[in-house]
Amino acid sequence: MVEIRKDYFTEKLSIILPDRGLKPGQVIPQRAEKCNYCAGNEEMTPPADLVLVRRGDTLLKQTDSEGDVVKNWSVRIFPAKSPLVVPTAPPSYGEPPHYSEPAVGYHYVLVATPKHDQPFSKMDIEQWTNILASLQDKVRWLYSQKGVSYALVYVNSEKDGPPTAVHPSIQMVTTPRVPPAVEEEADTVQTSLNDLGVCPMCQVVTAETGGPRQILATDFFLAFAPWVSTHPFEFWIYPKRHMTSLLKLSQKEMMDLALMLRSTLGGLARALDSPNFTMVFHSSSEKKTTKQIHWHIEVYPKREKWTGLELGGGIYANEVSPEGAAQVLGASSRKELAQLVGIR
């Protein structure tokens, strides 16, 4: 049984996975010591349906076939071995107050490099561009599938975790409804567009440009520590122009975003000794009827602890001011950018 349950009163959702009998704090045991994502271990994952391979000066898109995996790849995308949602599930729905719906969808993994020890913060710009292009490709495909309302794209990066959490990868999970965090942003944008005719997220970009929370600006993107930072050294990356989806990135913008991501994640790793982090892509749903947002990326360095204030009150206590964080991350990200631009 995999189902999505909705809270008695609020919009909160939880995917309830098959019970593995775990006690609180217990970690799901790793079945293999070897990393499933490393080059040479391709047989340990389901066959990949998008493999990016370099042949001379050109990049080719290939697919694993039964018993014959593509070698010497640069990016690899395949269905997750332990998916959070599944393409087919019995159509069973629960009525409020026990509302539930089948957790129907697709869960794919993009392995961002064949090299286990090459973190996102150290990859070259070309690799980052390849990752973004492959991501666009797969997300576009996901939205062409039946029953997909949203494709959530995120990264969990852990330097001391199980092998597959250390190996740089991106998760793509589709959901049959727009996730509440995106829906809430979309409601605000829609209301402002209707009432005032302006995108509030465009206004934020203007307000934070050149201010005390700016971290880095490239040709097309702005990185800043948000006014309400909930995590120490949290930062967001927004396209400067109004753009609703990462699927709308041009080639030029994609290369610029690669430079921005590499510089800021490099800056984060340089300043704080490569902390664990979560990175989320908030893009508009591609479904015609849904409300749109100004798409962006949010990066959350991992917090050590959660207290009753956060879990019980929905109020965060953050011991690093966004202004202070911007100073530290700004200096280290500019150093990274200078090195990258210098060596190109």
Ligand SMILES: [Zn+2]
């Ligand atoms: Zn690996």
Ligand SMILES: [Zn+2]
């Ligand atoms: Zn906008």
Ligand SMILES: [Zn+2]
């Ligand atoms: Zn967001």
